[in-house]
Amino acid sequence: MGLARWTICVALAFAAVGFSAQMAAAQDVEKALEHAGEEVHEAATTDPSHGGGSTDPLEVAPDLAIFTFIVFVILLVVLRKFAWGPIMEALERREQNVAEHIAQAERNHEQARQLLVEYEQRLAGAANEVRELLEEARRDAEGTKQSILAEARQGAEAEKARALRDIEAATDAALETIAHRSTDLAVELAGKIVGAKLTKDEHARLIQDAVAKFPASSASSN
């Protein structure tokens, strides 16, 4: 494909150049070649209108040199004022900006790295703290449990002691009541048993004793 296009291009150029050269110049050049020998010599030596003059490439035209010098100096002055100065300044400024941005980015990066380390440390610290808190809570709970247990145990002991005291008191009271009753019964029984054998006086005295005791015993039983 590339080759075909290339060939077409070359052929077209070939044809175009060929056409124009053939049409316009062939005759001209033929004539030129006929006289080539003498003309070359003539052109270079005698006739300045032929061949363009000197072939010396080291010719210096002072006009051109002076003109070049002046143009260059003007160009230098103008460009220095309106172009090179502002351009160099702007480029320096941009370079500084870029350098600053890079430095800033490096600083930010370093800062971020430090923050990361810090937070990692903090995170590790927090885990430890949590563990400690849990430990402490567990310890507290254990202590609370122990104290509650102790208190409960104490409470129970006190209750028990109080119950025992109550029981004892009740027992005492019951025993007293039983003693009173049993005395009365014994007296009654004894009276019943011995009543028959008592004399009248003794009987009267016993009744009086019993009457005298009655209010006391009834009061104690109530």
Place this chain on the structure above:
Amino acid sequence: MADPHETPADAHDDAHAADAHGHADAHAAHGDAHHAHDPLDAAHLIGHVKDATYFEFPRFMGGKVEIPQIYEGPTLATISVGFKPIDDRIMPIQGRITKFMVLEAIVALLLILVFSWLALRLRRSDRPKGALTNLLESMIVFIRDDVARPAIGHHDADKFMPLLLTIFFFVLGCNLFGMLPWMGSPTGALATTGALAFITLCTVCISGMAKLGPVGFWVGQVPHMDLPLALAILLKPMIFVIELMGMGIKHFILAMRLLANMMAGHLVQAVIMAFIAASAASAAWYAVTPASLLGAVALSLLELFVAFLQAYIFTFLSALFIGMAVHPH
């Protein structure tokens, strides 16, 4: 290249202007019998590359266009240094406006427009935008970082940046104008390259004297040597003269290098195209034409590269010479 039969006597005569042509191929298309001569004639070929008082376009575009002249009187002055080989080559001052002058002025105007635009753009926005901006900026930064600073030193380089940038872009512009059809390379004339090299020489001397003192600079041209007094009195003036000559030659070669590169490129181009005209009468034309066209395309590409390369070399050597003057050791 030089024709043994030619004499430069009448070379500067305006009359030669009447017969010079644009490019060889355009010449072949001229049907005028007046132009009948050998297309491979050296004087004729060089005439295409040399400066002239007219522009040459193909006939359908107006043919030869004479540059309007301000002064058309006789020769104003002739410069003579009293040494024939040099005097023969210095043309008389005629006060004519030539093609290369016009082209230089166009290059200068273009540079002012383009770089003022760039400066304006940079002032408005700090961000590099657009292909042209980036292209120009990268060239400027290249001249600063890879030419001026290594050659002159980081501290002093910025002072010479305007000069080096102007040299680079002016030479590049002049070189590239030779790539445009019907134009020419002002750097293909020794007067142009010589003036530019002279500017470098002036910069070298002035900056050297400003840095090391007027005496210190010239004394510093003689390298330091541990010589017995008698020998030093004898040798040092000789070395001083040799060093001065060396300085002159260095800058002369600077001008020659650019001239030779630009002129040779265009001359070879002209010769290759002239082959077409020279073979027009024979059957060989059918073989010569495509070969010449391809050769001309290839050479144009090479010349495009050389235009940039020589602008760079001229700037780099100028920077190097300035650097050597400012930092002699």
